[in-house]
Amino acid sequence: QQQVKQSPQSLIVQKGGISIINCAYENTAFDYFPWYQQFPGKGPALLIAIRPDVSEKKEGRFTISFNKSAKQFSLHIMDSQPGDSATYFCAAATPGTYKYIFGTGTRLKVLA
Amino acid sequence: DTGVSQNPRHKITKRGQNVTFRCDPISEHNRLYWYRQTLGQGPEFLTYFQNEAQLEKSRLLSDRFSAERPKGSFSTLEIQRTEQGDSAMYLCASSPEGDTQYFGPGTRLTVL
Numbered sequence: 175q176q177q178v179k180q181s182p183q184s185l186i187v188q189k190g191g192i193s194i195i196n197c198a199y200e201n202t203a204f205d206y207f208p209w210y211q212q213f214p215g216k217g218p219a220l221l222i223a224i225r226p227d228v229s230e231k232k233e234g235r236f237t238i239s240f241n242k243s244a245k246q247f248s249l250h251i252m253d254s255q256p257g258d259s260a261t262y263f264c265a266a267a268t269p270g271t272y273k274y275i276f277g278t279g280t281r282l283k284v285l286a
Numbered sequence: 287d288t289g290v291s292q293n294p295r296h297k298i299t300k301r302g303q304n305v306t307f308r309c310d311p312i313s314e315h316n317r318l319y320w321y322r323q324t325l326g327q328g329p330e331f332l333t334y335f336q337n338e339a340q341l342e343k344s345r346l347l348s349d350r351f352s353a354e355r356p357k358g359s360f361s362t363l364e365i366q367r368t369e370q371g372d373s374a375m376y377l378c379a380s381s382p383e384g385d386t387q388y389f390g391p392g393t394r395l396t397v398l
Binding site: 180206208210215216217218219220223263265267270271272273274275276277278279 | 388
């Protein structure tokens with residue numbers, strides 16, 4: 175029940191295309207859902223985050239879509255660029271401790 | 287640079303040796319988290335502090351691991367009698383209230 179399932183494991187997108195990464199969870203106590211970007215040898219960097227009272231949040235080229243009833247959320251990267259090539263992690267946290275439960279990651283490659 | 291810093295960035299040690307890592311959080315962030323990330327996986331929660339109090343420890347944190355945050359500022363993570371299975375990236379994150387966490391660059395531990 176504590177797992178966050180992430181798919182796909184890897185993704186190849188043409189420059190200018192839309193990258194879509196999906197996550198699903200079981201624990202309805204989760205109330206904070208961040209997405210992180212990680213480059214090799216670096217720490218994760220926060221991209222965008224959402225709470226379950228909102229169905230969509232957009233920041234620049236990054237959008238989170240949240241479906242509370244389906245217990246799913248997704249990251250959309252519009253106009254994908256080669257510089258977006260990285261590993262993306264979704265996470266979920268319960269209020270109080272906010273210890274993150276991370277997904278297994280999606281390795282994105284954007285072709286020039 | 288006012289981000290989270292971690293030292294050392296890399297540590298190579300022999301099995302059975304003790305190692306200590308340091309994390310300096312963003313100034314005035316009350317919460318500090320430690321995670322461990324193995325190759326190709328998402329980070330896994332180890333422990334967290336609210337100021338100087340260690341409030342939760344994961345089952346992953348065996349009795350060979352100890353963490354401190356004296357005076358609620360920097361934190362140290364010590365691993366005693368290292369094993370090859372301890373080889374991983376150790377990540378520190380700080381947060382003002384827990385939800386939004388800012389990660390450091392990590393310490394890469396290799397146990398020979």
